[in-house]
Amino acid sequence: MTVSRALRDDPRVSPEKKARVRTAVKALGYSRNEAARNLRLGRSGGLVGLVVTNLANPFYSQLALGVEAVASEHGMRVILGNSGEDVARERQLVHDFASRRLDGIVVVPVGSNHRHLNAAQQTGIPVVLAASPPVKLLADAVMLDDFGGSWEATHHLIEAGHRKIAFLGLQPSTWTGSERFRGYCAALEEAGIPLDERIVSRQQRDVATAERATLEMLDQEDPPTAVFAANNRNTIGAYRAIRGRRSNIALAGFDDFELADMLALPLMVVKYDPGELGRRAAELLCDRITNPQPQAESAARRIVIPTKLVEYGLQ
Amino acid sequence: MTVSRALRDDPRVSPEKKARVRTAVKALGYSRNEAARNLRLGRSGGLVGLVVTNLANPFYSQLALGVEAVASEHGMRVILGNSGEDVARERQLVHDFASRRLDGIVVVPVGSNHRHLNAAQQTGIPVVLAASPPVKLLADAVMLDDFGGSWEATHHLIEAGHRKIAFLGLQPSTWTGSERFRGYCAALEEAGIPLDERIVSRQQRDVATAERATLEMLDQEDPPTAVFAANNRNTIGAYRAIRGRRSNIALAGFDDFELADMLALPLMVVKYDPGELGRRAAELLCDRITNPQPQAESAARRIVIPTKLVEYGLQ
């Protein structure tokens, strides 16, 4: 008992006894069981969970770095979960995090069904979404200007004279997949260009499939003169295809990426700071953790990270 | 009690009752407190710590992904710590992990002083090093063939006729910084080429400084005809410099990276799988966790990941 008190620096223990405790602790190699302590104190160990779909994608690793940085500033650590684009795995991770009684969770959701997040939230754990707004859920979220960025890039291609602009995208069921396509469609519509389904492909999740999809389009009898790719995987896949075919059609893509400015063909990207996405999400989360409020009373917050169109010239 | 049993799938509970429990659990949003469970079972929370220097570098994010994957297979989660190349922060992270009683720690150490790891190990937590061997420490480690890879790349440049080959590297105090330089030196020595300190620069940790260092070399009166860069940051920095100057000197670098094969100048890289590094490290760690042995009795294990020289042609 006295040791317990000494270790947490209780003023009721005399300084000399504290010193004796310290030396004994060091000699015996004792260290307090934080898990038991936290159980008794009814609090969790200063841990936040982070669920991303694919850490190998620089977008997510930069986001993770941002979350880690802010969490660290608040004295918290981050538990990492990689869902690998698998909804079941995401659900499992969130459930695991909830039963570990983490202090909060940041999720970049795979799909559009967020019921499993609801369950976690019900247990009193704050949840913040990144890159996608909550569905049937009252939760804070940090998002990108998906629509605006896509619209701007497509609009720019149109202004440059293109009328046959292909779209390479993520699955329509995802928020970003849908919003970025919507931005593309809106820009076409404003210019009076009808949507041509033959040059729209929306199922690519990696570079290889994006490259294949682009090659198929290039091989059509009436190929596009430009491509808008909805994320960095699609942009890089499209670049590989275009470059491989020695084609010189224009390319624009959502997401900036390393070496984008050093490629052999000009490229336009919708740029933003993925780290900022992570930082803002972690800030919202830490705020919820330190100022817990009844869900009903406080409205869910939304933060939108702006995007910027950047043109990389010929290197 | 019955719920407790049902949840852990005890055969003594009837299937139909289990079903009732499941629905009730779902309805109430209950989830078992893993901390309390672990406390009772006398085991720790199934968490391993991972300390990396910079998650924004794809090398580390791929490594982290590998660690996460293997840890997951073993039913463990990963706590992430980004040291940001700061030794003090690394020490702090390791100490924090130790007092949280994690089941194990994977560290990519910043410096060459590993005393703080010793302290963690003393508390009975297995430690595995990645990318660098332990110093004054009995611990498992997974490493790259730093020397061999660097030797091979430099040797290849020499065989191509180069005699003035610059070296761009990490700080000499780090293991990789030292080993990769040693490989470079050995290849030069075998070819009877004296080391020219004017074209050796060993302090670059990021792309910007690497680019600057390369530019300085290119501006020398007797510039190198080739560059060997000791990691992906230096290679990309060197590429930017060379391309920016419209120079066409040869470039080789340790680490493969995305789009390396799509650049406008040919490039040679020392390729290996960073994910494999993480996976093997996590495997060693999980083995230590499941088969705990007195330190003294079991020798520290070493795994070396092979490298392969790859030439990317002109795109």
Next chain:
DNA sequence: CTGTTAGCGCCTTCAG
């Protein structure tokens, strides 16, 4: 098949 007892390591509360 289900309930009771006891205790994991710690801390709060109340006596000494």
Next chain:
DNA sequence: CTGAAGGCGCTAACAG
């Protein structure tokens, strides 16, 4: 200033 009692949420071992 220090100790004893009780309990955080869970489960192994033993009844019933």
